[in-house]
Structure formats: structure tokens, C-alpha cells
Amino acid sequence: MSPLEFEILLIALVVGAACALPGCFLVLRRMSMLTDAISHTVLLGIVLAFLVVSQYDHPLLVFGAAGVGILTVVLIELLSRTRLIKEDAAIGITFPALFSLGVLLISLLARDAHLDEHTVFQGDLVYAVFERFRIGGLSLGPLALWKLAAILALNATLIILFFKELKISTFDPDLAFALGFAPALMHYGLVAMTSVTAVGAFDAVGSILVIGFMIVPPVTASLLTDSLSRMLWLAIGIGILSASLGFWIATMVDASIGGAMTLAMAGIFGAALLAAPRKGLVAATLRRRRQRLSFAIRMLSIHLYQHLEAGPEGDENRVDHLQVHLAWPVPFANRILRMSQEQGLVKIEDETWMQLTEQGENLARSSLTA
């Protein structure tokens, strides 16, 4: 691996970690699509700030982006508060309008600038390493790496400092308000953090990959755990893992690094979706099947218990009566019968009559009184 490649990978790892931090809170607060909106409208902030300072690398650009990010959220909230349109429609109208304004300003006023909506939109890690951070004559590595490391440090510090406040205002905003934790401040602080992260990351990796890194690792992590701090660590880990895996894929097949990272992310998400211990699709299907069987076994004991007075050779106790009375297909009925026998709940006489054991009676009674 050449030093340049190593730097590219390092930038991607930092992006992965920096995006996962606000991402967890955004996903839990159901602001995923708001993130999509913010990461697009920051373009307008960059353009406006650029028109003021005429400089591509100026701190004001970050403030412009953060300001427009907050403006986006405020506008969306104002629109949905009129109750004339719903929140999702407000998002769907506001961000294209602000983004259009940004694109229009670029093409009318900043045509020859180093700004172009396609670069902003798609980004390219390969170009991110060309701009170096220099002090005096000394080159200290790519500028993007320093910028993103600073953003990662800022995000981590803020989340550690305000962890309790963020946590309460995410899960119970009313309680947070009652305790004096200013949930609104947390909300807009998070929005500002998201905007700054988006603007720092998207000229390196493109805005869609920013959305990917902000949403997919936290969503994946939420499939694996119910604890917030564990979710944060997992999301960072998944972000870093998909960045490294993606980088490896991209060098193997000579493809877009950002695209390959998303591919890796998709693979990890797919694996978690299928195989997550409790919330995965496989686990959920197995659980449903188990519940269906145990319910049917209980059902059989209750059925026989209700018909005890029919006597050991009553019609209700015939094996083939299960198709009539409980509408069970033959294979299912046989299976339940076999399982009930194995568990010692039911005995079968002459292959025709079912008889409840004492254990089966107990199960039926406890089911009925529960």
C-alpha cells in the first residue's frame, strides 16, 4: 500500500467514525430523511459563504453550511407547523428548493469557481489527498484528513459532554424538558453537528456516501443492540469496517472507492438483517415458528381438557377430530401430537384416542387460569 493509498484509507476511516456519532442520534430521533435534506442544502450555505469570501478554503464556509443546515430544519418545522402540509412533504419541498437555489447561484455567479454540484454530490476520495496541509514549507499530510480529524474530535467531545442530555432528549423529550435539559437546544445542536460533519466529509466522499455513513451503520447497529452506548461503539466499528472493506474491494476491482464502501456497508447490513441475534429476520422467523408450535401444543391440551367429560373414547378425543375441531391439516396435527407425546402431555390409545396425562391437565389448567 502506497503512502497515498494509506492516506485515502485513513480519511475514509475518520469519515466513518465522525459520521456514525451524530448518525446514531439522528436514526433514533427518526431524523434520517432530515439528514438527507441537510446534507444537500449545505451546498447553499457553502455557495453563499463563498460569494462573501471568494475563497474555497475558508472557515466561513463551514459556518455558512451549518447555518443553512439549521435554516433547513427551521423552515421544515415552520412549514409543518402551519398544518397545511405534513412533515415529510415539508422536507420533500424545502430541500430541493434550497438546493436549487444553491445550484442556480453557482451557475449564475460562481461559474468558474472550484464549485460544482456534481463534485459536491459524488465527491472523490482520490482527489481529497491532493490538497496538503502546510505550515511554513512543511507538508503535514492531506488537509481533508486534518479537517475531518478535527470534526471527529469535536463530535466525540460534544457527545461525551452532553451524553446524558442527548440520551434523555432523544428517548423522552418531555422528561428532558421537565428536567431543564433544553431538548430544543440539543435538537439544533445535533443539526449543527450534522451539517458541519456533512460539509467536512462531502468534498472528500460525496454527500450520498455521507448519508450512507450517517444512517446505515447506526441502523445496522440498532439491529444488534438496545443499549445506546453499545450502539455508538458498534456504529463506529461498522463504519470503520465498511470503509476498510470497501477500500480493499475498490483496489481489487479498480472501482469507485465510495461506491465500494457502500457495497461493503450493504453487505454488513444484509448480514445483520438476516442473522442479528434477536431482531434479525432469521431469528424472528424461528421465534414465530416456535411460538406457533408451543401455542398449538397448549391448544391441544386445552382442547382435550375441555372434553374430559366426553370420556376416554369420546368423539372429541379422536385423533382425526383435530381436523374438524381445530381446523389443523393432517401433517400439522400429527406433528403437534408427536411433540405433545414427547413432552409427556398426551398419550395415545389404539392409535385413535388421545388421552391427557396429568402433566397435560396441569398445562391446560395453568393456561386457562393465566
Added chain:
Amino acid sequence: MDWSLLSWSDYTFRNVVLGTAWIGAVSGSLGCLALLRRQSLLGDVVSHATLPGVVLAFLIWNSREITVLMIGAAIAGMAATLFIFLLDSHTRIWRDGAMGTALALFFGVGVFLLSLTQNMPTAQKAGLSKFIFGQAAALVASDVLVLVWTGLPVLLVLAVFWKEFKSVTFDPGFAYNAGLPVRGLELLLTGLMVITIVMGLQAVGVILMSALLIAPAAAARQWTNRMGVMVPLAACLGALGSSVGAVVSTLGPNIPTGPVIVLCLSGVTVYSMLLGRQRGLVWRWFKSRQSHFLAQEEGVLDTMQSLWEQHGRTRHGHSLEVIQLARIGRGNARPALERLRAAGLVQEEGDGTWSLTQEGTATKTEESKAGQI
């Protein structure tokens, strides 16, 4: 500015205007259903999700034909929608998290595939990214024809299943009890929306698609409570906004079509939200201002009547300060006094104090009426 381009006989101009107007009309109609079904952001997600489909279609058929790309786009868009429904119904992931995940993953995989085509020796991939970033200004007659033949069946199906879609949208429970195949209808409707979104990509591109779908519908919603009015109105607004945007963008060399279309449509939406019949914000503001005025006038009149009682029901001037101290409400009482004077209920004495007129003493306020009861 080059006004000569604005000629109807100009071939390119006519195609662009007709094409975008048609796209705007179809998007506006289907957008109403998206808006009412609270799927406003579907446009955003599906349009991003089309990228891998476009690239795969290109790789499989090795063609940049608009029809081929649209089929690929529609398949990928549909897959993304079903993916969202799967996550929404079978996992504990919130719907918006599912949408963000689908958007990012599909688009990113599309970028990956697109970059693979760049390494192919014979790739003519130039048309691919154009397809999803909008190419309104480059629409030719054959494209417009394809768009018309795609959009017509969409509108036709919408018209045929109008009643069913309506009941599935407003009351799925009723629709189910009435024996309608709710899942099937929802799937059909989603399919129509995906086709519409794929068409809309041609006009404004991926990022702005949600506005093309939702803005005309949100505007139309402000003028009517009936879906039968809303859908045609949204179609007209969509066609109008899109074609005006397309025309404006031909006026200068550097004006991008998609953003101008979106700004036109957003303008229509804002206008409708401000001035829409009954629900418009301006009317709402007028109404609340009126009731505020009325309350102030009532308060001041009531105060002056009590003062009049206390002074033995004689004409007696009170200074503004006294009136303000005596009344319950806050703020300057002068505007209210001026309005009462205009109504002939109070008068200003020579020394700058205020007193009730004959009519003012006789007028019953809400307060005194309540007192009598």
C-alpha cells in the same frame, strides 16, 4: 439574453417545453396520491435508487436507449420500495431509517457499478449519469414520444382504478372490508409512482425529484378538499411550473433547467399556502388579527362603561393612562380607542381625555351581557 430561442417553431424548444410539461402533469397527478398517502419522500428515495438499475440495464443490453434505461430504472426503483416495505413491516427499523438506508445503499451500489463501466474499453457511459441527473434541455422528439407513451398508461390506470385507489388511500380498513385486494392495489399504485418518478428524472434529475412529485400536489391541496379536483389541478400546476421553468432556463446560457423548474414549482406552492382558499396563511393571519382587534375594543369599551358607572353615569373624560390602568388587557389602548371613535362609540374631549358617546353607553359588550345572565 437570446430571445430568438423562444420560438415555438424552434424544434428543440418545442420538445423541451412539451416534454417537461407532460412530465410535470404526470408527476403532479401521481404526486397527489404520494402526498395523501404520506409517501412524500418516496420520490427522493426511488429516484436515487434507480442508479444501479440504469447501469445494470446498460451493462446487460449494452444500449443507452431511453426505453432500456427506463426499464432498468423502474425495476431498481421497485426493488427499493419493496426493500423499504420489508424493513418497515418485518424489523424494528423506523420507516425513515429504512428509507435513508435504501437511498444510500442503492445509490452507492449504483456509483460502484457505474465506476466499473468506466473501466470498460467500449463504454459509452456518457449518457448514464445524464439520465439520472436530468436532461430536460436535451430532450428530442423520440424521447418525448417515449415519455408520452409511458405516461399515458399511468394516467389511464389511475383513472380506471380511481375509486379503488381513493378508498385504499383514505380508509384502507374500509377498502379491506369491502373486499378490495388492498395489498395488490397498493403495489399497483407504488408501481405507477415508480414509473412516474423514472419519467420525472428526465426533467429535474435525482436530487430534485421529490419536489417535482410533491410541490404541485401540496399546492393543489391548498385550494380544495376533493381529490377529484386536486389531481387535475396538480397536473395543471405541475405542467405550468415545469414548462415555465424550462422556458426560463433557455433565456440564458448558464441557467440549469432542473433547479429553475423546482424553484417555479416551490413558488407556486408557497403562493398557494399563503393565499389558498380558506386555509391560506394570509387569511388565517387576517382572521386572528381581526379577533385580536375585537377583543381589545371590547376590553376598552367595557372598561370605559365601568368608569362611566362609577362616575354616576355622567359624561366624564378619562385620560389614556387611567383607561390603560383600569382595563385588564395589556399594551397601548390608543389604537383600540381610535377604532371605537371611528365606530362612533367614544369621543375625544378637548383636553385629550376620552369619554363615551350616547351610543357607547348603550352598546352591550360580551362582558356586560355575561354579567346580566
